[in-house]
Amino acid sequence: MNLKYIALHMDYDSGYQEPFRDNFNLNSRFISNYLSIQIRKLKTETDGAFNMISIIPTIDIKDSCKIVGEKALRARVSFNRDAYERMGEIEKYEYYLQLLEEGYKVCAKHKKIPLEQLLKLHQDFRNNGYKNEWLHKKKKFKEQGIEVTLNCFFTSFDFQLVMSVSDIKSKTELVSGTVIRTLSNEVCFAHLFKDVIVENDKIFITNSHDEPKFMFDVTDIRNKKFMFEILDDGLDYKPYTG
Numbered sequence: 001m002n003l004k005y006i007a008l009h010m011d012y013d014s015g016y017q018e019p020f021r022d023n024f025n026l027n028s029r030f031i032s033n034y035l036s037i038q039i040r041k042l043k044t045e046t047d048g049a050f051n052m053i054s055i056i057p058t059i060d061i062k063d064s065c066k067i068v069g070e071k072a073l074r075a076r077v078s079f080n081r082d083a084y085e086r087m088g089e090i091e092k093y094e095y096y097l098q099l100l101e102e103g104y105k106v107c108a109k110h111k112k113i114p115l116e117q118l119l120k121l122h123q124d125f126r127n128n129g130y131k132n133e134w135l136h137k138k139k140k141f142k143e144q145g146i147e148v149t150l151n152c153f154f155t156s157f158d159f160q161l162v163m164s165v166s167d168i169k170s171k172t173e174l175v176s177g178t179v180i181r182t183l184s185n186e187v188c189f190a191h192l193f194k195d196v197i198v199e200n201d202k203i204f205i206t207n208s209h210d211e212p213k214f215m216f217d218v219t220d221i222r223n224k225k226f227m228f229e230i231l232d233d234g235l236d237y238k239p240y241t242g
């Protein structure tokens with residue numbers, strides 16, 4: 001069994017209440033997502049008892065480390081709420097990493113975990129400016145003479161899917177803009193986009209069920225107008241405007 005997930009979050013037993021707990025989980029989620037994706041690439045084997053490391057900031061720590069739920073190695077760590085609420089943006093990112101590192105050390109006392117690899121992923125994240133960004137899709141449509149690119153930007157505050165369209169011959173960008181903006185959690189956005197297709201001079205971004213969800217007109221694109229329609233069929237989407 002490989003280690004697949006790294007999570008920093010406050011659960012119902014952490015002692016922290018809403019809305020603080022929910023805001024903490026949203027603001028730190030982009031780091032958990034980044035680390036989970038990166039650790040899966042390393043294909044690090046565990047002893048078979050767990051495939052997740054879950055670190056939970058908690059007021060009153062009764063059991064420091066145990067296997068819970070669906071193969072999660074859970075460690076509870078202390079949390080300084082007063083100091084946290086005074087921190088700036090980058091300070092909070094560092095504090096998230098610090099909490100994770102404290103949790104790793106607790107876990108390492110009970111199970112063999114890839115501590116050095118995890119700490120290296122933390123340093124890579126720092127070196128990259130605390131960014132969780134990736135290319136989701138890049139496709140050329142030769143008949144229309146365009147190339148469509150979908151890029152993802154997952155931050156502490158939101159998630160955005162940005163589409164760019166370039167002319168194949170001139171290699172110049174025709175349009176670029178945000179198609180999807182949601183709260184900073186995968187459950188809010190993962191189902192909303194999957195592929196890019198072109199039918200009858202319409203560009204469609206499909207959802208996870210392969211249903212067209214966002215529709216662009218190639219003529220508008222050629223006229224450098226970033227305009228699209230959100231189709232009613234399939235999964236619901238309401239843009240986040242917070």
